[in-house]
Amino acid sequence: MSRSLVVGNWKMHASQAQVNELLGALKAGMPALDRIEVAVCPPYPYLMQAAHLLAGSGIALGAQNLAVEASGAYTGEVSGPMLGDVGCRYVIVGHSERRRLYGEDNALVAQKFRAAVSHGLVPILCVGEQLAEREADATEAVLAAQIDAVLELCGDEALAGAVIAYEPVWAIGTGRVATPEQAQASHRFIRDRVSRGGRTPTLLYGGSVKPDNAAGLFAQPDVDGGLIGGASLVADQFLSICKAALPR
Numbered sequence: 667m668s669r670s671l672v673v674g675n676w677k678m679h680a681s682q683a684q685v686n687e688l689l690g691a692l693k694a695g696m697p698a699l700d701r702i703e704v705a706v707c708p709p710y711p712y713l714m715q716a717a718h719l720l721a722g723s724g725i726a727l728g729a730q731n732l733a734v735e736a737s738g739a740y741t742g743e744v745s746g747p748m749l750g751d752v753g754c755r756y757v758i759v760g761h762s763e764r765r766r767l768y769g770e771d772n773a774l775v776a777q778k779f780r781a782a783v784s785h786g787l788v789p790i791l792c793v794g795e796q797l798a799e800r801e802a803d804a805t806e807a808v809l810a811a812q813i814d815a816v817l818e819l820c821g822d823e824a825l826a827g828a829v830i831a832y833e834p835v836w837a838i839g840t841g842r843v844a845t846p847e848q849a850q851a852s853h854r855f856i857r858d859r860v861s862r863g864g865r866t867p868t869l870l871y872g873g874s875v876k877p878d879n880a881a882g883l884f885a886q887p888d889v890d891g892g893l894i895g896g897a898s899l900v901a902d903q904f905l906s907i908c909k910a911a912l913p914r
């Protein structure tokens with residue numbers, strides 16, 4: 667991994683006016699983007715608008731989900747080729763909100779991962795344990811099952827070249843961030859499980875990352891950046907987090 671990566675997941679937030687305002691502020695305040703990589707993942711209706719605003723800025727575009735299928739009679743779905751067509755480089759797969767609220771299991775997430783890769787997108791695979799699973803000492807078993815489903819369907823090489831976001835579910839939107847040591851331990855476990863032939867994925871931490879805790883998390887040897895939810899909707903906060911990812 668050469669550069670840190672910070673990704674903003676806007677979830678189901680924003681309006682056209684807010685997209686203009688937020689991306690305008692990010693473009694104006696972003697540190698030199700040859701030193702880190704930054705991406706934003708707006709909701710589908712704003713991808714085209716964001717693509718136009720971000721053209722030439724160095725800030726990459728991503729989506730929050732994709733269909734397994736490439737096209738066809740799938741009402742309400744959006745495919746990988748469509749995302750590529752509007753300028754997406756990244757797509758999030760297996761976010762815990764999709765797993766929990768929309769019933770996406772490990773097998774479906776693996777299919778979405780494969781679809782993303784096959785259409786030239788970089789998948790950001792989200793993994794992470796629930797609080798009860800951590801308390802039952804099952805964190806590594808949960809991470810292993812989430813990762814192995816993708817490994818089995820897509821192969822070692824696909825995962826080693828991807829982005830994986832470790833997001834402990836108990837830390838998402840709760841203000842209860844993992845300690846840098848907890849994040850590092852899970853990232854080390856993930857890296858050991860998926861690094862093959864010298865290739866290693868980019869590993870992001872996600873879950874209540876804020877300007878005041880980002881530097882401590884990003885200083886961990888196996889934390890390559892962050893997947894940011896709430897703070898990515900506030901330009902000053904997201905910019906501070908991006909700055910915390912600059913190499914020292």
Ligand SMILES: O=C[C@H](O)COP(=O)(O)O
Nearest residue numbers: 675838839873874895896
């Ligand atoms: O995708 C982002 C994560 O779910 C983190 O969200 P949060 O930063 O609001 O906790």
